[in-house]
Amino acid sequence: MADDLPISIAERRLDNVPNYPDRHEPVGFMLRLIKALHTYGVPSYELERLMTNVADQLGYGLQATVVPTSITMTFIQDEDKPRTYVIRSNSGEVNVDKLSRTIDVAYAVINDEITTEQGAKELTEITNSAPLHSKSWMILCFMLVSTAICRIFGGGIPEIITASVTGLVVGVFVNVGGLRSETVSNLMPALSAFLATLISFAFNYWIGLSSTYIPVVSGIIVLVPGMMLTIAMAELATQNLVSGTARLLGSVVIFIQMIFGVAIGAQLAALFFGEASITTMIDHQLPRWTVWIAILVSSWSLMMLFQVRSRHLPWIVITTASSFFVSRWAGAELGAATGAFFGALTVGVFANLAYRIKQVPTAAVMMPGFIILVPGSVGFRSLTEILDHNIIGGLESAFNMIIVGISLITGLLISSIATLPKPKIKTEPLEVEATATKIIEKDDE
Known part of the structure; x- marks a missing residue:
């Protein structure tokens, strides 16, 4: 970043913070390790x-409190007084490769x-390493994911x-325009929803x-905070x-921003194209086999967007297709909530199998598999219905979103019965649960 550009608090490097421990010291290393993991989206209970x-191995007692916007760590060693550090850090990029490393x-x-x-040297190399897939691929994959999801939704x-x-x-807007201004980045959900509504x-x-x-x-499916909502639950x-x-609450605010963008887009569209309103009627006019092509395309595109290594694509396709089929079948027979439960259970089981058989990072399998299961689109629909003054329908959709979210979490928690093999630790074994964002894994470099 150029010296003349302002640096936000969330982006400020710990190396530039006065009086912070050096990164080569044990405490300095742990501070930078937890900030890196937090940036890549590790949930609080796992982190x-x-x-x-890590602290036990280095001979420190540790009390850590992690929330989405900050980290508080208190270190205790022998007779020394406890030392507490507070880090301002927002969850940032989704990068499975850097997370795994x-x-x-x-x-x-x-x-x-x-x-x-x-370890500190390796963390620096990981942070400074270029993404696996370039921004040009990101833009293409935004388009392909939108195309595939539209077909999956019945378009x-x-x-x-x-x-x-x-x-x-x-x-293009997210990958080019949103990087030039922090204000634009914060308003990205509203601006993207505005553009999407105007185009539609x-x-x-x-x-x-x-x-x-x-x-x-x-x-805007990639920006809908369905995964964030699931992690919250x-x-x-x-x-x-x-x-x-x-x-x-963060996911709710993003939903509200999106609905605001939809409302402004609809009002502006009415000036140019006459009276306009959000319609949800589905016209099934394409063969059903095109859905499976859409799943294949979305799996490849999400692999690129989440910065997953290409060799893991077969497991992503198998997991996504299986969870989609199971959730649709169970949903048709037993209801949407039950379908979400079995879909999440399928994702968790296949993530465990991929790790056992090929050491595939579970995040690489779970995150694409969850895109078609998370209740983000349901939440978006509930707010659009409220915007159209359909209060009863909006509240019903919001209630369904909560039930689906709970079903997803329950399915993942039960899938943890198929326990992952534990990394070999020379001290005490670390118990790992396969939960909504299972990220404790070892990538096969």
């Missing part, structure tokens, strides 16, 4: 458990395979064309759409109440 094991560093220290000085040819254009425009109504005016809702939600279920509540 606190892992850091406690950072986890490897943590376990290498736990197993006494490397020193904290070597026809006009809706798919609209969703493709929407995904391309949003992808424009195509409805030009070619006619059975549903204006499907292209909108498909175009998992943290609440594991008694991490402060972190879970904060993350839950």
Whole structure:
């Protein structure tokens, strides 16, 4: 970053904070390790458990409190007075490759395979390493994910064309425009929803759409905080109440921003294209086998977006297709909540199998598999219905979203019965649960 550009508090490097321990010292290493893991989206219950094991190996007592916007760590050693450090850090990029490599560093220290000085050097290399997939690929994958999700949601040819254009425009905006200003980045959900709504109504005016809702939600599906909402519920279920509540409210704020963008987009579209409203009617006009092509395309695209190594694609496709089939079948037979439960259970089981058989990072399998299961689109629909003054329908959709979210978490918690093999630790074995964002893993470099 250039010297003349302002640096936000959340982005400030610990190396530049006065009086912080050097990164080569044990405490300095642990501070930077937890900040890196927090940045890559590790939930509180996993992060606190892992850091406690690192601190035990290095001879420190540790009390850690992690919430989505900050980290508090208190270190205790022998007769020294406790030392407390507070780190301002927002959860940042989703990068499974860097996450997995950072986890490897943590376990290498736990197993006494490397020193904290070597670990600190590796953390620097990981942070400074280039992404596996470039921004050009990210923009393309935004478009492909939007196209595939539109078909999975039941869109026809006009809706798919609209969703493709929407995904391309949003992808360019997110990957280019959103990086130039922190204010624009904070308003990204609202601005993206505004663009998606305007494009959807424009195509409805030009070619006619059975549903204006499907292209909108498909175009911004990557930004819909369904995964964030699911993690929040998992943290609440594991008694991490402060972190879970904060993350839950954060997801609600993002939903509200998106609905505000939809409202402004609809008002502006009405000026250009006449009276316009969000319609949700689905027109099934494509063969059912096209859904499986959409799943394959979305699996590959999500692999790129989440920065997963290409060799893990077969497991991602198998997991995504299996969870989709199971959730749809169970949903048709037993209801949406039961379908979500069995879908999540399927994702958890396949993530465990992938780790056991090929040492595939579980985050690499779970995150793409969850995109078609998380209740984000349901929450978005509930707010659009409220926006259209359909209060009863909106509240019903919101209630369904909560039930689906609880079902997902329950399915993942039960899938932890198929326990992952534990990394070999020379001290006490670390118990690991396969939960909504299972990230304690070892990547096969």
